[in-house]
Each structure stands twice: as C-alpha cells, then as structure tokens.
Amino acid sequence: MKRRIRRVLEGRVALVTGASSGIGWAMALGFADAGADVVLVARRAHRLARLAQAIQAKGRRALLVIADVAVERAVKRVVDEATQAFPRVDILVNNAAMILPEQRTHETSLVDWDRLLAVNLRGPFLLSRLLVPTMLQAGYGRIINVTSGYKAEPGFGAYSVSKAALYALTRVMAQELRGTGILVNALDPGWVRSEMSPEGGKAPDTVVPLAIRLASLPARGPSGKEFVVR
Numbered sequence: 015m016k017r018r019i020r021r022v023l024e025g026r027v028a029l030v031t032g033a034s035s036g037i038g039w040a041m042a043l044g045f046a047d048a049g050a051d052v053v054l055v056a057r058r059a060h061r062l063a064r065l066a067q068a069i070q071a072k073g074r075r076a077l078l079v080i081a082d083v084a085v086e087r088a089v090k091r092v093v094d095e096a097t098q099a100f101p102r103v104d105i106l107v108n109n110a111a112m113i114l115p116e117q118r119t120h121e122t123s124l125v126d127w128d129r130l131l132a133v134n135l136r137g138p139f140l141l142s143r144l145l146v147p148t149m150l151q152a153g154y155g156r157i158i159n160v161t162s163g164y165k166a167e168p169g170f171g172a173y174s175v176s177k178a179a180l181y182a183l184t185r186v187m188a189q190e191l192r193g194t195g196i197l198v199n200a201l202d203p204g205w206v207r208s209e210m211s212p213e214g215g216k217a218p219d220t221v222v223p224l225a226i227r228l229a230s231l232p233a234r235g236p237s238g239k240e241f242v243v244r
C-alpha cells in the first residue's frame with residue numbers, strides 16, 4: 015500500500031536538476047505530492063513535458079527549463095525563468111550528473127574529465143552561486159546535493175572526484191551559511207535502478223522520503239551532513 019505523503023512542502027518552490035529521469039524525476043514528483051511547486055531542469059524537453067503534466071495533474075505548478083547545467087549562460091536562464099515564474103526558489107536539488115564508462119583514471123581523456131567535472135561539480139556551484147543571494151534575502155533555503163558512495167572508486171576516478179568534491183562543497187557552504195536560514199546537505203541515494211545504473215537494486219522512489227525530509231528540515235536542523243538512503 016502506498017504511504018500517504020504529508021504536505022510538508024506546501025507553499026514552497028523546489029528546483030530539481032536532472033528531473034527528466036531516475037531519481038530526479040522521482041524527487042520532483044514526491045515534492046509535488048508534498049505540496050511544492052517545482053522547477054524542472056534537464057536537457058530532454060519531451061521527458062520534462064511529460065513530468066510537468068503529471069505534476070500539474072496533482073494541482074501543483076511546474077515550470078520546465080531545458081538547460082545544460084555545465085553552461086553558465088544556460089544556468090543563468092534557469093534562474094531567471096524560475097524567479098520570473100515564482101517569487102523565489104526555496105529548495106535547490108543539485109541532482110543532475112553523468113558517469114563515464116569504467117576506465118582507469120590515467121586513461122581518461124581530458125575532454126571526458128573536464129566535461130564530467132563541469133556537469134557534476136560546476137553545475138551545482140553555478141546554481142548555488144546564483145540562488146544563494148535570493149535565499150539570503152528570504153532568510154530561507156534548503157540545498158540538497160546528490161552525492162554517492164563512490165568517492166574513491168577504482169575505475170570511476172572522475173565521477174568519484176566529482177562526488178567527493180561535491181560533498182566538500184556541501185560542508186564548506188554549510189559552514190559559510192550557518193545562521194542565515196540556509197541549510198546545505200548531501201544525499202547519497204545508495205544503489206538505484208536508473209539510466210545511469212540499469213542494474214541498480216532499488217527503485218528511484220525509495221529516495222523520496224529522505225529528500226522530502228531534507229527539503230523540509232526545521233531552521234535548527236542539520237547542515238553540512240551527508241545522509242544515506244539505506
């Protein structure tokens with residue numbers, strides 16, 4: 015039987031990157047179930063359009079913005095469109111990411127290394143950089159960076175480095191923003207079945223309860239921590 019989600023995000027606006035599939039799709043739907051309006055970001059328009067329809071059918075607003083999170087001007091457009099459509103963004107979920115085929119790190123091409131770091135690390139930095147000032151004005155923000163158990167995994171050097179660095183970014187920003195009303199945490203989803211990980215063990219919606227918990231933390235809640243879906 016499906017558990018009923020309490021509407022703990024009523025009145026909130028959440029921006030979810032990588033919403034076109036897998037964990038991002040599940041979190042965006044879950045946030046809408048919990049009462050939030052949602053800004054959906056990814057590159058595949060047709061998939062975001064389907065998700066937006068599903069969210070609107072729940073009576074919530076959904077704005078879709080097609081963008082590559084590695085590209086600064088695209089991220090600026092995301093934030094411009096989001097802040098035109100909604101009074102503010104309360105919740106930022108940096109979920110979009112890529113992985114490379116298994117390979118030793120010294121055999122990774124420079125192009126692949128740079129691209130992966132740009133998507134997995136520069137993207138979250140760019141979005142945080144553009145959204146934190148408005149969160150500071152509002153005195154409220156919840157940032158969730160989707161990390162991974164892979165932080166030093168042989169064969170996945172670039173990905174591991176990106177996720178270890180994203181966790182470092184989480185801890186640094188949490189300390190810098192202490193006392194401002196903005197909480198910054200990391201969410202490690204565990205091994206989930208998705209396009210990135212077709213053999214994964216769990217369904218993407220197993221991540222939703224923890225994502226909602228982190229998105230609705232009280233002002234004195236934890237910040238700078240990594241939470242793992244078991």
Ligand SMILES: NC(=O)c1ccc[n+]([C@@H]2O[C@H](COP(=O)([O-])OP(=O)(O)OC[C@H]3O[C@@H](n4cnc5c(N)ncnc54)[C@H](OP(=O)(O)O)[C@@H]3O)[C@@H](O)[C@H]2O)c1
Binds near residue numbers: 083133162211
């Ligand atoms: N699955 C797992 O077992 C697992 C384990 C640990 C951590 N994670 C993390 O969980 C998060 C979600 O992964 P997933 O498993 O749900 O994989 P997924 O189904 O492959 O989803 C990745 C999402 O990121 C988007 N994306 C990729 N590159 C992008 C870019 N340059 N700009 C904008 N969006 C981009 C993709 O959409 P478009 O192609 O439409 O842009 C897609 O929606 C990732 O951060 C991943 O590292 C997953």
